[in-house]
Amino acid sequence: MKYLFLLCLSVNVVVLHGCGNAKGEPGPEATVLGSSPSSAASQSEQPPAAPAFTLEYLMGKFDPAQHPDFVRVEDRYTDGDTYYLRKDTYQAFKLMWDAAMADGVKLVIISATRNFERQKQIWEAKWTGARAIENGANAAENYPDPVERALKILEYSSMPGTSRHHWGTDIDLNDLDNYTFEQGSGKPIYEWLSKNASLYGFCQPYSPKGPDRPHGYNEEKWHWSYVPVASQLTRLAEEKLRDDMIRGFLGAETAVKIGVVEKYVLGIDPACK
Numbered sequence: 001m002k003y004l005f006l007l008c009l010s011v012n013v014v015v016l017h018g019c020g021n022a023k024g025e026p027g028p029e030a031t032v033l034g035s036s037p038s039s040a041a042s043q044s045e046q047p048p049a050a051p052a053f054t055l056e057y058l059m060g061k062f063d064p065a066q067h068p069d070f071v072r073v074e075d076r077y078t079d080g081d082t083y084y085l086r087k088d089t090y091q092a093f094k095l096m097w098d099a100a101m102a103d104g105v106k107l108v109i110i111s112a113t114r115n116f117e118r119q120k121q122i123w124e125a126k127w128t129g130a131r132a133i134e135n136g137a138n139a140a141e142n143y144p145d146p147v148e149r150a151l152k153i154l155e156y157s158s159m160p161g162t163s164r165h166h167w168g169t170d171i172d173l174n175d176l177d178n179y180t181f182e183q184g185s186g187k188p189i190y191e192w193l194s195k196n197a198s199l200y201g202f203c204q205p206y207s208p209k210g211p212d213r214p215h216g217y218n219e220e221k222w223h224w225s226y227v228p229v230a231s232q233l234t235r236l237a238e239e240k241l242r243d244d245m246i247r248g249f250l251g252a253e254t255a256v257k258i259g260v261v262e263k264y265v266l267g268i269d270p271a272c273k
């Protein structure tokens with residue numbers, strides 16, 4: 001998939017018409033894309049991010065508010081909090097947002113870039129029990145064994161240094177609850193994303209677990225990733241990131257025992273690689 005994607009990038013517009021399709025199915029024509037000079041089509045005429053991503057970047061050790069490749073997301077696209085995204089990702093997102101709006105679907109960013117420090121706060125709050133984990137439990141009390149506790153937190157939260165949210169390519173949309181997207185108000189939103197997000201370069205990395213995705217975080221219907229850039233970072237992780245580099249927070253010693261890089265960083269939907 002990744003090679004196909006790179007090929008598509010080099011063929012410019014093609015990426016918007018099927019190659020980016022997360023499910024490998026022919027996508028509908030994205031007529032909206034051809035009409036704007038600022039579309040992702042013109043964006044992909046730029047070199048496909050030859051940026052030499054570093055391990056420091058991969059691990060979120062920078063401040064997105066100060067980073068030249070990042071931009072603050074306008075409030076109209078968010079729940080009102082302050083978020084940053086990579087400029088390339090933001091440009092693609094805005095096109096997707098416009099198209100969704102035209103179809104009566106309002107996409108709302110409820111999380112975007114979180115650097116190492118932010119992820120450390122989230123992780124350690126769950127690790128110490130200061131913040132409940134998704135099943136409402138106090139992880140510190142209920143899971144005294146460190147590996148067991150880490151695995152429980154890892155159902156939905158990344159260890160600092162291993163989150164796709166570090167990269168500026170990943171967003172959470174509308175609601176952090178799969179049920180909302182299956183039965184509730186989010187159902188048309190998820191249906192729209194499933195059908196159309198790939199036209200704009202976005203995929204759902206945390207798809208249902210199964211033979212194609214045996215390891216990793218549970219399904220997250222709200223988490224979408226900008227493949228043209230994120231796939232480069234996934235590849236960097238595959239080549240250079242090792243479990244013993246994951247450190248600097250409470251419980252980090254479990255990373256090696258769990259095999260966090262292989263199982264979680266690389267445990268994504270094959271369509272996102």
Ligand SMILES: [Zn+2]
Nearest residue numbers: 165171172223
């Ligand atoms: Zn997320």
